[in-house]
Amino acid sequence: xLTHSQIWRAIDRxxxxxxxTASGLARRAGLDSTTFNRSKRTTREGKxxxxxTESIAKILDATGSTFAEFTALVEDRAFxxxxxxxxxxxxxxxxxxxxxxxxxxxxxxxGWDEIRxxxxxxPHAYALEVSGDSMQPVYRDGDRLIVSPESTLRRxxxxxxRTRDGEVMVKxxxxxxxxxxxxxxxxxxxxDRSLEREAVDWVARVVWVSQ
Numbered sequence: 001x002l003t004h005s006q007i008w009r010a011i012d013r014x015x016x017x018x019x020x021t022a023s024g025l026a027r028r029a030g031l032d033s034t035t036f037n038r039s040k041r042t043t044r045e046g047k048x049x050x051x052x053t054e055s056i057a058k059i060l061d062a063t064g065s066t067f068a069e070f071t072a073l074v075e076d077r078a079f080x081x082x083x084x085x086x087x088x089x090x091x092x093x094x095x096x097x098x099x100x101x102x103x104x105x106x107x108x109x110x111g112w113d114e115i116r117x118x119x120x121x122x123p124h125a126y127a128l129e130v131s132g133d134s135m136q137p138v139y140r141d142g143d144r145l146i147v148s149p150e151s152t153l154r155r156x157x158x159x160x161x162r163t164r165d166g167e168v169m170v171k172x173x174x175x176x177x178x179x180x181x182x183x184x185x186x187x188x189x190x191x192d193r194s195l196e197r198e199a200v201d202w203v204a205r206v207v208w209v210s211q
Contacts, residue, residue: 002074004048005121005150008041010073011051011059012123018063021102029062031055038105038149038202044178046153086114087146088126095128096166105149105162105202115144120207122148127210128160128170135170138186139209145170146208158186158206163199170206 015025015036022036034040035055043049060070088107094100102108106124115127130143138158139145147160157173161183171183171193181200183193 004041004050006074007051008036008150009121009123010070011036011056013073014059014063014065014070016123021108022106023102025059025063026055029055029058031058041150042152044176044197046176048152087117087120088112089115089129089144090126091129092131092168095160095162095168098166101162101202105204115210117146117208120146120148122150122207124149125207128168130170133187134190135186139170144210145206146210147204148207149202149204151205151207153203153205159183160204160206161195162201162203163195164201165199169193173203176203 011025012022015022018025018028020028023033026035027033036051041049056070059065060067089112090100090107100108107126117125117127125146125148128145128147130139130141130145132141145160153159153173153176155173155175158170159173160168160170161181162168169183171185173181174184174192175182177197179197181195181197181203183195185192
């Protein structure tokens with residue numbers, strides 16, 4: 001049975017194989033540039049949203065790809081297997097700067113350090129290195145968090161949140177609604193946060209930590 005993450009991962013891999021971002025692939029196919037953005041892959045309530053067959057047909061036509069080739073991407077029969085052996089390592093200070101993530105919330109560009117990753121199948125997974133004591137006692141200075149932008153968000157998950165003002169934080173997800181996101185601080189010395197969805201650039205799940 002096909003899964004939601006398999007289909008979206010195949011679209012991302014097709015874009016990568018053509019030297020494009022997901023947004024660039026959408027534009028080449030004559031679609032709105034936000035069609036394949038991470039924010040469009042789930043509803044505001046966190047339910048999976050699937051790409052249309054029409055949009056898939058258009059990107060195949062625009063890239064000269066066959067459906068069999070797309071199926072190979074879905075089944076992880078391309079790019080040497082499902083999971084990269086290393087992931088980009090980004091510092092928290094860098095994560096707050098412009099240019100380190102594309103409009104889908106994925107690492108953009110290159111030139112980072114890299115670290116070995118656990119068995120994380122998300123091709124856009126990356127690591128964030130904790131600096132300072134603002135997340136103690138859960139995370140300490142120097143800990144490395146593996147972040148998966150493709151993972152489905154659920155209440156109680158630890159997540160990385162980036163606001164449109166460039167603030168990057170790690171919190172526990174309390175509630176995700178159409179208008180607001182409620183977050184619990186990991187450090188009792190810091191207050192919980194309640195943010196308007198329009199003020200949030202992206203939210204991604206922490207799936208592993210090296211301590």
